[in-house]
Amino acid sequence: MTRVLAATALVLATAAAAQPSGTFTLFAVGRSSSGDTGRSDDQEAFRSGFAASVNATTTDVEVAASWAPTNEGWLELRSRGSSRWKFAVTYDRSRRYSDTSSAPERLPSGTPVAQLFPFTNTTLPAFGGVEPVRTRQRAQARLAYLLSDGVVELAVSGLDLSGEQVPEVGGMAFADNGMPAFFPAALAATDSRESQVRVSLRGGWLGLGWTGSVARGHRQVKSALRLPTYGYDQLLDVSRYAERHDADTTMATLAVTLTRPTFAAAGGAAYARVTSQPGFVGGVEGAPASDRLERATVEHTARAVGASLQAQPFGGVSLRLAGRLGDREQHASGEETLPGGAVALGRAENSDLWRVEGEASYKGREFGARLVATHQREEVSRDLLRGAFRQTTDSILTRDTARAELRQRFGRNFTVRAWALRTDRSDRVDLQELYRGYALLDRDVSYREVGATVTGTAGPLPFTLLLSGGSGTTFLEPPAYDPIYDPSWTLTTARARTRSRTVVAHMSSSGSDTFEAWGELGWREQEWRFPETETFPGYRNTDETVRGLTSAVGVSWAPAAQWRWQLSGWLDAPSKTVDHRVLRAETTVTRKLSSRLSANARVLYRRFSEALYGLDDYAVTAAMLGISGRF
C-alpha cells in the first residue's frame, strides 16, 4: 500500500506541474462487524483505515488510482490528446472471501454434527485456521494506433488468482445409520495464472465495417483437494488430490458488416484452439503417490462461420435472417497409474452444428410487434474410454426457440409491452457401445413463458409494472448402464417440472435536480419438482420452492444549494427451500465547501441472516468521512 500511495503522490506531484484537472477523494473508514465468524465477501467488504482515489488529467495523459483499506485498488494510466498513438496501462487488485460458514452444527437433515462419526465437519482438526481469501490481480497494457478510418490495437494482459482456499463440507449423514463413511471437511486450494497477447483491428474500409482479432494465451491452473481421514477421536492422515492444467490458447475472429440506410449485411468467422497437458497426482500426504496421470494431452478445436442479412423494406418493418455453421473437435488421452496397474484414458468428440434465426418486426409510434425464431441442430459423436469403461454414442441435439413481443401505446401516458416465449429442446441419443458405464439417453425439455410490462405515469409519477410467469417440463428416458445392478428394476420415463412467477412494481418521482426518488416492490416464486413420479418409500423429496419479497429504494434530495442527501438500499427475502434475508442500506450526505471541494459522510449497513440451517447471521456497518473535490 505504501508503494502505491508513494507512486500516486509522485504522479500527482509531477502532474501538478502540468496544471492538470481532475477529481479526488480522501476518506477515513471505520467498520464494525457482528454475528457469526463466516468470512463472506459482505463481511469483509470494508476495513478500518484510509481510502483514497484520484483522477488527474492533462492534455496528454490521464492518471487514475484508487486504494481501499481492504488492500484492494486499481491504477490506470491513459493517453489523451490528438496524437494518433494511444496507450493505456491498467492494474487492479481485488480480494474475494470464500464463505467458511457452510459448516453448520447440524446437517440439513437435522442430524447434530456432534453425533457423527467421525466427530467433526470443520477444517480445524486437520488444517487449523483457514484464511479463505483469494487475491485477484489483473494487469493490461494496450497500445493503439488511430488510422484514418479505424483503430489497430495491441493488448497484453495478465491475470493472477492466488490464495483461494475453499473449505468443502462433507454433509453425508450416515451417522443415523451407523455407516462409517462420513466425509469430514476437506480443503480445496486453487491458484491460476493466465496471460494473453491480442492484436485487434476495427474500422471501415472498402465501404465495409471490419472487426478482427487474433489472440494467443497461456493458462496455468493448479488445484488441490485435501481430504482428512479421522479415527474415532483423532486425525489419522490427509489424502491429497492435485490437478494441473497447462493450456495454450489461440483465438481468431473476423467480422465484416455492410450498412446501408435500408439494408445491412454481416458475415464473420471464428476459430479457437486449446491444447493442454493436464496432470493429476493423488495419495496420502507424506507417502509416495498412489495415483498419477501421465502423458496426458487434451486438444480442443472449434470453428464457426456465420452471416446475417437485415432489411427495412418499408416504414417501420424490419426483417432479419441469420445463420451459423460450426464444428468442434476434442481429443484427450493419457495413462493413469494406480496401485493395481496402468489404465488408459481417452476421449474423442466431434460435433457439427448449424443454426438459423429469423426475425420480423414492425415499429410504429403507437404499435410495435416482433417475432424471433431460431432452430439449432447439433450432431455429436462421442467416444469415452477409461480402462475397462467404454461408452460410444451418436447424438442429435435440437433447440427451438420462438419469442413474440407486442407493444401498444395507449394515449400519452401508458404503454403495454407483452411477450411470449417458447423453447423446446430434444436430445436423441443412439448408444453404440457401453461397457461398465453410465450414459444419459433421450431427453425432451420444454419451457413456456408469458409476461407483460405496463409503463406510464400515474399523475406526475412514472411507473413500471412487470408481470411474468413460466412453466417447463422435462421428460427423461431411463439412462443406460452396465452392469445391471438389479434386474427387477423396470424404469419408465421420468418427468420433472419447473414453474416461475414474478410481479414487480417500480415507481419513481418525475426527477429534478433537487429531488429524485424511486422505489421497487416485487414478489417472485419459483418451483422445481424432481421427479413427479414415485420415489422409493421414505426418501426425502428433492422438490424446491423459493418465494418471497424483493424491494429497493433510492432517494436523492438537495434541501439547500450546498447540501445533498442520498439513500439507497434493498431487501431480498426468499423463503421455503432457502430462507434468508438480505438487507443493504447506504446513505450519503454531501456538503459543498467551495466550488471545488465537498465534505462527505457515508454510512453503509449490510445484514444477512439465514434462518433455515443457521449457517450465516451477521451484520456489518461501515462509516466513511472525508472530502472530495475537483482541481
Place this chain on the structure above:
Amino acid sequence: MRQPPQGLIAWAAAGLALLAMAAARDSHGTLPDHPCAACHEEQVAALRAGPHAAVATTLCSRCHGDPTRHLESAEAADIVGGAQLRGLSARERSAACLTCHSSQWPGWEGSPHATARVGCWDCHTNAAHFADASPLVRRGETACAPCHRPQAQEFRRAWHHPVPEERMSCASCHDVHGRDADGPWPADARCQSCHPEVAGPYVFPHRALEDGCGSCHTPHGSANRSLLTTAGNGLCLTCHVQSNFPGIGKVPHTFKLSGGGRCVDCHSEVHGSNVDELLAPRFRHLETIR
C-alpha cells in the same frame, strides 16, 4: 533512531499534492479562449475535463449546429438547444457521436440496442456535457437497469456478481455496442476470462458444460451459493433423475442421499476431472477408508 511510518508519509504526500493542485487551480482558474466559454463556462469546463478535451473547441457544433448566428445575437432561438435535441430520435441524436465513433463500433448499426432505438445518450447521459463519458451510475443502479428491470432485480439477491458494488459492470460480460449483445464468443468463454480455474480443458469434462455455464449457474444473481440455479440436488436431477430415483444409473443412492447428502459430496469435480469419468476422484478416498 526510530523511522517515521512510511505509510503516514505517503498519505501526507498524496494529500499535500492534491491540496496543492486544488489551490493552484483556484489561483489561475479562468478558461482559455473558447467561443462558447464566455456564456457557458460550466459546460465548456466539463467538456475539457472529459475525454473530449482534445476536440472541445469544435465539439459543440456537432450537436448544437452552426453557432455563427447565435454568437452574434446570443438568442436561444439561433442555436439548436437542449430541448430540441431531446426531441430528436435516438438514431438522429446518435448520428453526431457516430461521425467520430463509427469506426470504433462498426457493429453498432443493426445491433440489438440500435434496432431497439437505443441511442448513445440513453446510456452516456452525463448531464455535465460528458465530463465522464462512462455510462451513468447513480442511486445504486447501473445505466442498464431502467430498461432491464428483471436483471437489475437479480443483482439484489444474496449471491450476485459484484455489479452493485461497482467492481464490474454489465459491459464486463455483454458487448453493449456490438451486433451480438452477448459478444463474439460462446457464453462460457466470457465466464472463463475471469474464472480460468474452471476452464480446463479436462480429460473428462462435465457434459453440462456443452450448454455453457448457464446450465447450472444464473449469471446475474441467485438465492443460492455460487450463483447456482437451485439450492439442492435438484440441480443435478435436471439431467440425472430417473424413475426409480434415488437410483442413479445402476447405483441405488438412497442410502447416501436420504440423510441430506449432496451429489457433490462424492461427485465433487463438477466442471470436469482429468482422471474420473464420474467426476468423483474423492470417491477413491471413500474406497480407501472403507
